[in-house]
Amino acid sequence: MASVPKTPLVPEPLQPTEPDGSPMHPADALAEGGLTVVDWLDERTQISPGLRWMMYRKVPKGINWAYTLGSATLFAFLNQAVTGVFLAMYYQPNVNGGAYESIRNINDNVFLGQFVHGMHKWGASVMIVLIFLHMGRVFFFGAYKYPRELTWIIGVVLLILTLAMGFTGYLLPFDNRSYWATIVGVNINNTAPFLGPYIGDFLRAGPEFGATTLSRFYAIHMMLIPGIMAALIGFHLYLVAKLGISAPPWLKAQEPEAAITTVEV
């Protein structure tokens, strides 16, 4: 044998290098790797122009804290979604030995169960307060006027759906309070002119208030309404970004002649 070949059979993997060929610091290499992943995703989704449009759009000057109420409502909604998922892991929509006991179990045994349950319960109240405050801000600032009429109309639908969430959720613990309040609520719906009996029938899932009523309320509460709400919130926010957030009504634009010089187009 003359001499052993110097190159190993398996070539060493390529190391990320600086432009001059020297090896990279591991932290830099990691950042580089992250960027590569982002680039890969963006090349396929082409999402970055949209994100840039969303994030770097301008908001008029004079925006104050009252303008944060919409996103605070959104945040409360997300809180409901997340805590709701955890509750759904333990909840059983079963009238005879299920619903009430499973909530008991959440409160008494599950780790942090009562805390999460409480966050869901009080989060609902907080969301209602915030949605009304947000609506009040929009009303008193005249922000529902041209061109934002549709944003308002979708908002009203969101308000109704939020109240419907409160109504359907109230039955789920199936204690005396929720049971009787829901009976009264359904009966009120029932007495409505024309559609009343149909609404009542639909909510009760039959002529009697029973086992199917609870599963029906549960399905409406955790799938139907949240799904519609998520879609409508998306549309609401798209309109907000597209039309721009309204300027505070007390601000007046400068005379166009004077302003033209300061505006870069």
Added chain:
Amino acid sequence: MNQSEKEQYLREYSILKNEGKPFFPYAVAKDSIMAVIVMLVIMFLSMEFGAELGPKANPTTTTYVPRPDWYFFFLFEVFRVMKEVPKYTPFAAIGIPTLCMLGLFLLPIYDRSPERLITKRPLALAAGLMTIVTIAFLTVEGSSTGSPNEVQVTPPSGLTASERTAFYAGEIVVGESGCLGCHLIGDYGNNGPGPPLTHIAKILEPGGIAATLRNPTAPMPSFAGLAQQSPKKFKYLVEFLSLLH
């Protein structure tokens, strides 16, 4: 708004918008601070008040006084008030809220004036404030006046001032205690399984009424607990019943 007003608005808005700041990070920062506050408030409420669970639903009880969550108190109150005019109840219960929602829904359609400053929109200002005051009033009323189960009997004439106070206070206690599930008082409550109490003072002395409440025959529940926890309420209850001649 006519076409030229619309164009005028868009022109002014684009100027104001251009003078503004980018959404990220300026608006995002404020929104995030607000989100943290909301989170802390929710966590505080949860830790402070928890999520207590009442007794399990009992479809056979008729004494339970239904209470909705606080944000439906105003609806409850509308319903309760309208119940006194039975002919209009259906329209009131659903009709009034529906009309209000419709009014809200169509707001941008019928309010087309270009003015946005609230101090120059006297009608909108008045309507907005009126709505807030009305909802707040109905919510407070709805929270204090028990439920649709409450009683309102006209007091007999010739009462002293203190008897009158006791009468009205007792009326509220009767509403709260769910007596109407089993008893009739005037036009209120269910006829049975208990006997009507409309003229109970003719049958029983105040002492007898108190004794019945503490030590009733089944199925009537005992109210000895009430006498122990709030003797004042119990006293009003007995005085009220003793005035029903």
